[in-house]
Amino acid sequence: MKKTVSLIVPCFNEQESLPHFYRAVCEVAEGLSDYEFNMLFINDGSKDQTLAIMRSIAESDSRVRYISFSRNFGKEAAMYAGFCNAKGDYVAVMDADMQDPPSLLPEMLKILETGEYDSVATRRVTRDGEPPIRSFFARMFYKLINRISDADIVDGARDFRLMRKEMVDAIVAMCEYNRFSKGIFGWIGYKTYWLPFKNVERIAGETKWNFWGLLKYSIDGIINFSQAPLSIASMSGILLTMISFFAMLFVIVRKILFGDPVAGWASTVCIILFLGGLQLLCMGIIGQYLSKTYMEVKHRPHYIIAETNDQSADLIR
Numbered sequence: 231m232k233k234t235v236s237l238i239v240p241c242f243n244e245q246e247s248l249p250h251f252y253r254a255v256c257e258v259a260e261g262l263s264d265y266e267f268n269m270l271f272i273n274d275g276s277k278d279q280t281l282a283i284m285r286s287i288a289e290s291d292s293r294v295r296y297i298s299f300s301r302n303f304g305k306e307a308a309m310y311a312g313f314c315n316a317k318g319d320y321v322a323v324m325d326a327d328m329q330d331p332p333s334l335l336p337e338m339l340k341i342l343e344t345g346e347y348d349s350v351a352t353r354r355v356t357r358d359g360e361p362p363i364r365s366f367f368a369r370m371f372y373k374l375i376n377r378i379s380d381a382d383i384v385d386g387a388r389d390f391r392l393m394r395k396e397m398v399d400a401i402v403a404m405c406e407y408n409r410f411s412k413g414i415f416g417w418i419g420y421k422t423y424w425l426p427f428k429n430v431e432r433i434a435g436e437t438k439w440n441f442w443g444l445l446k447y448s449i450d451g452i453i454n455f456s457q458a459p460l461s462i463a464s465m466s467g468i469l470l471t472m473i474s475f476f477a478m479l480f481v482i483v484r485k486i487l488f489g490d491p492v493a494g495w496a497s498t499v500c501i502i503l504f505l506g507g508l509q510l511l512c513m514g515i516i517g518q519y520l521s522k523t524y525m526e527v528k529h530r531p532h533y534i535i536a537e538t539n540d541q542s543a544d545l546i547r
């Protein structure tokens with residue numbers, strides 16, 4: 231029997247890119263007659279004609295299913311909806327903007343068929359076409375998160391990876407509300423082959439990311455997969471207590487030997503400001519973890535589906 235390959239495609243305002251993407255996948259699928267392809271489009275609350283395009287593609291092609299959210303829930307939620315509803319033996323997430331080239335699929339399938347790996351992940355080895363400042367911060371982020379967390383995240387890793395069904399089940403079992411898929415993929419383990427490729431610019435439309443969005447995303451990633459900021463906060467507390475103890479000894483000894491304990495107003499103010507700042511920073515760190523915990527314990531659904539042609543999909547999950 232032919233193996234099935236499900237492609238999950240999160241789309242947010244992708245009316246220009248989606249038809250290109252669909253055509254490209256169809257071409258690749260024609261060349262891979264040993265496999266049955268199907269696509270699951272997720273409309274993540276698009277404001278343009280994305281949903282209409284999905285409907286019309288799904289009408290003309292029975293391999294296509296679509297899920298449309300009641301509003302924009304973010305790419306992470308869209309990917310989760312995809313994983314929950316994907317039915318193939320192999321499953322891949324792909325961006326609709328062609329930045330995850332469908333032409334890599336044959337090679338990825340070949341590698342999985344050797345049986346040695348559970349997933350084939352892609353990573354960009356160049357960052358051409360990306361603003362240099364974004365590349366710089368991205369590199370810093372990967373260095374930092376690999377150092378302080380046990381989620382093994384490769385620099386340039388994309389969400390585009392082809393996985394066996396078992397791996398997808400493990401991802402679905404990680405039902406946390408604050409999702410950071412790059413970390414989740416690393417955390418669940420399994421043997422992964424890293425396939426390098428040259429960065430491709432998006433075919434049409436615009437990226438949904440801006441600097442602040444990416445900064446927030448990276449902080450989320452760190453908070454989700456590392457307790458290091460909390461340890462740093464407590465370590466700096468211990469360190470400062472020790473320093474203040476020695477400073478106290480110094481002041482007492484100086485008073486006994488030379489008198490004058492009062493001089494040093496400026497340094498006192500500096501120290502108070504420094505400590506105040508440090509306390510606020512540490513409270514902020516604790517606050518970040520607390521807010522994540524707050525969202526987690528509320529058990530809100532990850533997404534709400536307003537429309538779909540997939541009868542088996544859970545509408546709220």
Ligand code: UDP
Binds near residue numbers: 324
């Ligand atoms: N996306 C989404 N929901 C969002 C933002 C993005 O489903 O809230 C989709 C988007 O349609 C695209 C993919 O996620 O298919 C990647 O988005 P984008 O190209 O903007 O990110 P970049 O490639 O610049 O990292």
Ligand code: MG
Binds near residue numbers: 432437
């Ligand atoms: Mg993109």
